[in-house]
Amino acid sequence: MSASRKSGITPRLRGDEGMWTFDNLPVKLLKDRYGFTPKQAWIDHLRLASVRFNDGGSGAFVSKNGLVLTNHHVALGQLQKMSTPRKDVVKAGFFAKTLKDEIACPDLEVNILVSMENVTRRVLGAVDLKSTDKERNAQRKSEISRITKESSDKTGLRSDVVELYQGGEYWLYRYKKYTDMRLVMAPELQAAFYGGDPDNFTYPRFALDFAFFRVYEGGKPVRIKNFLKWSKDGAADGELVFVTGHPGHTDRLNTVAQLEYSRDIGLPLYLKFAAKKRADFLAYAALGVEQERRAKDRIFGVENAIKAVTGEYEGLLEPELIASLKEAEDSLRAAAASKDAWGKIAAATKKAGERRLQTTYRAYAATKAAGLAGTIVRFVAETAKPNDKRYEEFRDTNLESLKFRLFSPAPMYPDMEEFLLARALEDALQELGSGDAFVRAALGGRSPAKVARELIAGTKLFDVAARKRLIEGGEKAVAESKDPLIAWARRLDPVYRAQRKWYEDEIESVTVAEGNRIAKARFAAYGKSTYPDATFTLRMSYGKVSGYELGTTFVAPFTTFHGLYDRAIGHSEKPPFDLAPRVKAAKDKLRLETKVNFVTTNDIIGGNSGSPIVNAKGEYVGLVFDGNIQSLVGRYAYEDARNRTVAVHSSGIIEAMRVIYGMGKLADEVAGR
């Protein structure tokens, strides 16, 4: 229903822009630009070979025996949880030579999207147009909870309703879920994350950012029909390629007022907050070698976020970007029925901004244990209510995955918990003042250090069995618990609920309702000739392998092992440009001309990490692990000249497996002999 003929407005798709849903691939664009028309079987195969990592990230099946390939940095959280002072798989890597050596992940769930159903009519039909925005928000949420519950009861599959096009469409996505994931192989952090934070989001890169897991069911590797066949030579310059994966979040359909709010308030505030967190993690890591080991994934996470958000922020600071989005918005608004929707969203955004400091620094879940306590307190209260009256995350369909995380055996470290909790409470006190409701409930006038010490010293929540007892004991067990952290979470609960209610009633109900009105206008103008904002659900993007112009010269599309050694020697092997010992030792055995990393024009964002890149034959040619600096503005708009997806080349993965890591058998399983 391309209504651009009616309105004269066309969507501004630039270059190879778009994170397309699998029900609506840009078939005409692909045909016109690349002379390629995907068959339905090809599309379905890619969808069923694509894996979502619920920790955040993507991956793909690459062997019939359940082998999943993703990024090392997607695996990092699990690697950290599997490590001990004596066996640090983050630092040393992990290499299972046989099935017996593969070790179970503590709390990793992956999903495969097995079906998609348009439920827009049902969701919108449940909304009474005569109700207030707030009532409609509740009606919509209740209907969604009924749809997912029915689906889950009927099929036993994980069932989510996904809102697309700002409420223009609703889809029921059903997932096959796996929770017995075992680690097969991971390079050393220094090889996977070569160049560290400085090189992150830059290009050229030389990162072996890959890791293999295997999916088990009933104690055995699952047999997989839809896995990606390995390409013999990998991606070639100029080749048409596709990325399937789970981009987390974009704000491309936001109003200009929302972007200006992010630019002027949201992002600067976040960056200040994140800098504090980074300082906290570094301060903890500085306490000793073991503390440094424990903090590694946190430091990576926050530095990665800071660098990404800084790039987004700098993108928003470009006046041209806002101007071009404003122009598009103005023409859409001129054609729209509800012209006041934009103004109402602007007002709600302004209102949200007034409490932004609060939402940032109220540290309900500053540490793992604190987060668990809050979740347990809410879990027992919410599950005592009828299903459709609960907070979304406690609805029946979500409980299984939630319990999987809640009862994770992953290690927690009391000294780390105490250190970080004290810091977070100190920040809250400083930023919000002693009169803030959260600060009052959390500290009761005492010092952050003292409160943190008592809470962590006294809690039993480090023990999985204790958490299970509370959940099983329900409201009564939680109400009577003497655990100081549970008692603390009980005190915070009313503050949390009041804050959340205010947000849902005053902000969300407006932005959703008015967003729906804008979506309606957009649908009237563009139909589905464009794609919805990212929602951490399966998308496909297309593009080609391509270098780019930068600083008068050309960045090459490919890097090789030669380049890795060049960079290390050029920096006299000073960290973060030093070589992992295995990598250094392998130099004379490697085919140095083998491609290591490469760039493509595909449109991706965080959450796509670990996505497969496939060629037109559907063969595995590369592993997405990053976007370049110029791609970061992609949260708001696709920059067509220099936006690039950064990937590990399939040939580099195999060469590293065989020559650096002696994992020839695994390489054979993936790529044949």
Next chain:
Amino acid sequence: MSASRKSGITPRLRGDEGMWTFDNLPVKLLKDRYGFTPKQAWIDHLRLASVRFNDGGSGAFVSKNGLVLTNHHVALGQLQKMSTPRKDVVKAGFFAKTLKDEIACPDLEVNILVSMENVTRRVLGAVDLKSTDKERNAQRKSEISRITKESSDKTGLRSDVVELYQGGEYWLYRYKKYTDMRLVMAPELQAAFYGGDPDNFTYPRFALDFAFFRVYEGGKPVRIKNFLKWSKDGAADGELVFVTGHPGHTDRLNTVAQLEYSRDIGLPLYLKFAAKKRADFLAYAALGVEQERRAKDRIFGVENAIKAVTGEYEGLLEPELIASLKEAEDSLRAAAASKDAWGKIAAATKKAGERRLQTTYRAYAATKAAGLAGTIVRFVAETAKPNDKRYEEFRDTNLESLKFRLFSPAPMYPDMEEFLLARALEDALQELGSGDAFVRAALGGRSPAKVARELIAGTKLFDVAARKRLIEGGEKAVAESKDPLIAWARRLDPVYRAQRKWYEDEIESVTVAEGNRIAKARFAAYGKSTYPDATFTLRMSYGKVSGYELGTTFVAPFTTFHGLYDRAIGHSEKPPFDLAPRVKAAKDKLRLETKVNFVTTNDIIGGNSGSPIVNAKGEYVGLVFDGNIQSLVGRYAYEDARNRTVAVHSSGIIEAMRVIYGMGKLADEVAGR
């Protein structure tokens, strides 16, 4: 005489800024910053080992048998002149295995600075303070001509008076001059200029931009006492290093009004003109393989200039730069006696601007033959006058070098001459109009193509003997010559002289006189605590080997042969990133970890190409061949964070000589065994 104590003004030296004259090295700075104090013998040795290439460029003696090392791109003009369709040494390189194989350059003169004498008092003493600016300009020039003539007559050495600090000082520099230069070795253009125009002025680089000449006298290699000893390992990260060479021209002491003029009028006009020239050369090169060969050094030259000037222009567009220079100028002006000097220079600059189009497009010397004709016509007229009344370039002390160039046997190509002359005349007609005095004299109402065809078809000036006959025949021979190009130059002569007189009387006399007044103020404030603008005379700069931060990450100080192959393979060996056949073939024999290029913080500019980089022991560690993009603003101010000199590493030169080019014997001569 550091009068900063008097005025409270201090010169703004940033980082490792400065192109210092050898009489005034920054001894205190070196001691304070690097704990190094050079001995006079060390300084003299470096001076006497440093070589000026009069074509434009620098070099150094690197063996006792007269071997001079410079850049391939400094040698390029000679290589082009030595090439023929059958033996293209630009493309194929040149490798003399024995002395017998070394071939003479057609017209290469080099100079070694053997003595320096301060003649400020004598030059300024000859100026009658009661005269007009115009008269003083003439008095100054006459006195300089007397000084150089006396010196030349007395010593037989090439003698130049150099104006430093905008007339704050005058120095008599005496040079040992060599004109029997023979080519020993030059890599292929594709290896020397790897990455071509896109990579020019960028970093990381992988250029084997070196060439060897040998100096002969009396048919034998000269014995050289002061040559640079080769360093065993070359430059190391962080090491203190020195560059000695001949920076061509900087405008750091110009007034802000002059810089604004360059920004608003001078540079944009030049860039437009250069783009036309580039188009002309490319159009000629497109005519065939042989034409492409002939035009190669012209295309390199103009593209190099466009890239450098674009960098300078972009530097001037930064408002912060002009603001900081304005601030320094204001405080100098406040302390100065002649406060109206700045205003007078601004007025003269504005006046010059009004005729800038004319000075740019009046193509007296658009081609080699046209230039020769004009020089011959002026030569006979000027040399008939008393020595101190002549144009500077025709004074007795300059005639030997001038005749060396005038009678060069280097090839000229009539079809190329005609093509380029027609284009230049066409541009003059278009830009200046048919009423312009030059256009009228040059075309006489006829078409540029027709005029060019007749001039080039009829001239005998391609023959060295014909040029000699005219010079020897003097004014009479030239007046009676029927050579159409000489007749053409005779018609242009009055236009040329009027234009030059206008410039000297109206512009130069003001900028020199007022510049002297500003120089006086600057001397009163700073003394010699700072350095003079570059004048294509010998300077030393100090600095250290150092990478830099760029785009969130760090550019490594060194590149290696690994990096060269990485870049070639990464670009699928597409030009200009393809490998010269010898380089490609050598891959498995090279020690790939050998350093190829590196960067330092030294302050250099065009003219420094070919300069040696030495360590504190005075050993040869690198060969300057470029500045990075961030250094180009250096024409106006040194940018301390990211200004870098780009050099070929001494180890890379030797490895390439031995392994790629089979020039082990020459490598032994340079570096020992």
